[in-house]
Amino acid sequence: METENGISGEEPCEQCGLCCRIFGPSISPTPENLYTWMEQGRKDILSWFVAFRQEGPPVNCADLTPADLGDVVFTEMRDRETGNYVAVCPFLKRVAKKRYLCAIHSIKPDMCGNYRPWIWGETAFSRCPALRAQEPGRWPF
Numbered sequence: 001m002e003t004e005n006g007i008s009g010e011e012p013c014e015q016c017g018l019c020c021r022i023f024g025p026s027i028s029p030t031p032e033n034l035y036t037w038m039e040q041g042r043k044d045i046l047s048w049f050v051a052f053r054q055e056g057p058p059v060n061c062a063d064l065t066p067a068d069l070g071d072v073v074f075t076e077m078r079d080r081e082t083g084n085y086v087a088v089c090p091f092l093k094r095v096a097k098k099r100y101l102c103a104i105h106s107i108k109p110d111m112c113g114n115y116r117p118w119i120w121g122e123t124a125f126s127r128c129p130a131l132r133a134q135e136p137g138r139w140p141f
């Protein structure tokens with residue numbers, strides 16, 4: 001089953017938004033993510049990221065072309081007006097008092113799509129309520 005934002009009904013995410021609020025500003029899209037957004041004309045997404053290349057100064061990803069992607073070393077989220085780091089991922093939308101959704105869920109960066117904080121292991125996030133709900137005896141608090 002798919003929920004309205006595309007999260008599988010099999011996934012226990014409670015959509016509290018905590019992981020996105022904490023880690024969202026440090027997400028880094030891959031060149032493949034950038035290419036997808038270019039193909040779809042999503043400059044509204046691209047403009048929130050800066051690309052650091054093998055040569056030359058950093059450039060806003062909305063100003064890149066597919067031919068530039070081979071030179072991209074890494075990307076960072078930046079405020080598209082000021083160029084500063086952001087405090088909150090601009091794609092995180094609060095839809096209720098304690099419920100948040102990703103506005104770009106179907107095309108969000110791989111880093112977000114592959115993140116499974118509710119599974120005990122490498123990407124576990126100890127403050128994720130879905131993780132804590134699955135392992136009620138594990139937490140001493």
Ligand code: SF4
Binds near residue numbers: 013128129
């Ligand atoms: S912290 Fe856990 S429950 Fe909250 S949004 Fe992230 S994955 Fe979902």
Ligand code: SF4
Binds near residue numbers: 101109
């Ligand atoms: S892009 Fe979406 S899933 Fe990724 S941090 Fe932002 S709101 Fe969360």
